[in-house]
Amino acid sequence: MAQNWFFLRTALKDFRSTGAIASSSKALVKKLVAPLPTDRPLRIVELGPGNGCVTEAILGRVHADSEVTAFEINPTFVEELRGIQDRRLTVRPVGAEQLLQFYAEGSVDYVISSLPLSMIPKEIKSEILRQSQLVLAERGQFIQYQYALQDRSLLKRYFGKVTTSFTMANLPPAFIYCCFG
Numbered sequence: 001m002a003q004n005w006f007f008l009r010t011a012l013k014d015f016r017s018t019g020a021i022a023s024s025s026k027a028l029v030k031k032l033v034a035p036l037p038t039d040r041p042l043r044i045v046e047l048g049p050g051n052g053c054v055t056e057a058i059l060g061r062v063h064a065d066s067e068v069t070a071f072e073i074n075p076t077f078v079e080e081l082r083g084i085q086d087r088r089l090t091v092r093p094v095g096a097e098q099l100l101q102f103y104a105e106g107s108v109d110y111v112i113s114s115l116p117l118s119m120i121p122k123e124i125k126s127e128i129l130r131q132s133q134l135v136l137a138e139r140g141q142f143i144q145y146q147y148a149l150q151d152r153s154l155l156k157r158y159f160g161k162v163t164t165s166f167t168m169a170n171l172p173p174a175f176i177y178c179c180f181g
Contacts, residue, residue: 023050024114024145027169029057031176032112032143041065043108045135047096047128048072048115052081058112059086071096097124099131108135113144117151125151129158142179147172155179 024032032054036042041063049055049070058068069090072078081091092102096115111132117125132142142159144151155162159179166175 022171023053024174025167025170027167028145028174028176029054031165031167032114032145033057033061035141035143035178036061036110038063042067042110043103044068044110044112045099045103045108045132046070047111047113047132049081050074050077050114052077052084054112054114055081055084055089059084059088062088064088069102071099095124095128097127097131099128099135103135105134106137106140109137109140111136111140111142113142115144117144117146117154118148125154129154133158138181140180142177144177144179145174146177147174149175152177 036044036058038061044058044062044066046055046058046068049072052070055068055070062068066088067090068088069092070081071092071094072081073093073095075093078091078093081089096113113132115128120128136142142155144155149164152162152164155177160181161179163178164175165178167173
């Protein structure tokens with residue numbers, strides 16, 4: 001409960017960079033990390049991890065030799081993320097539109113995004129999706145959740161296949177997009 005109050009206070013200070021009023025629910029987090037294989041090391045990029053509830057679930061699920069890099073622009077959340085003690089985690093206090101400065105094309109297995117796409121200017125949102133698609137390995141996957149379906153057609157422009165699932169067990173209820181190729 002204290003984590004949700006912290007999240008709400010931080011969100012109210014800068015809602016445009018947070019895009020939510022509460023931390024992701026356990027049900028949503030479970031759906032976001034479910035596609036991650038556990039039997040091999042992965043390179044995972046997390047976009048907009050906020051207070052790290054998804055980050056911690058990723059780290060709790062993946063292989064011990066995996067690499068997880070969190071891109072977060074909110075300074076309060078950056079400090080919170082830096083408090084996660086796990087050698088596999090790197091926190092980058094830069095925008096998600098800078099992926100190609102850190103990763104070569106085809107070098108990432110999964111991009112998991114909690115970015116509030118509907119609140120991001122169109123040009124930046126397009127650049128984030130373009131770079132996400134470029135850094136993904138051939139069989140890589142982009143996973144994004146949103147509170148509405150308005151960006152589904154945009155995701156289809158960058159990824160060949162987009163599937164959608166839904167969970168009511170979140171505040172607010174959320175759609176989860178899994179994007180391939």
